[in-house]
Amino acid sequence: MATSEQYKELLTEIIKKQIVILGPDIAVLKARNIKEISVENDGAVTAIDGDPQQVLKKLIDEYVSLSGLIVKNIVGTIMSKYPEIKVSVNN
Numbered sequence: 001m002a003t004s005e006q007y008k009e010l011l012t013e014i015i016k017k018q019i020v021i022l023g024p025d026i027a028v029l030k031a032r033n034i035k036e037i038s039v040e041n042d043g044a045v046t047a048i049d050g051d052p053q054q055v056l057k058k059l060i061d062e063y064v065s066l067s068g069l070i071v072k073n074i075v076g077t078i079m080s081k082y083p084e085i086k087v088s089v090n091n
Contacts, residue, residue, distance in 0.1 A: 018063055
């Protein structure tokens with residue numbers, strides 16, 4: 001089972017990849033739309049409030065709504081490094 005720290009690392013990695021693609025303003029703003037996480041200006045997730053699996057799904061959905069297939073491919077690559085965390089990116 002994945003730990004809270006693993007989810008924070010995963011969420012942070014997703015946000016930081018989006019910073020490279022979308023720029024820091026948009027990427028961090030979109031991440032901050034997820035009220036269950038606290039995000040630093042550099043994209044680091046410092047806290048998760050609630051079910052981390054649901055938070056992960058919300059974050060992915062937030063970025064997919066912007067960039068679609070590009071985000072799915074990037075998230076798929078990142079997720080392969082966290083085999084204990086399962087999430088669907090089929091939207």
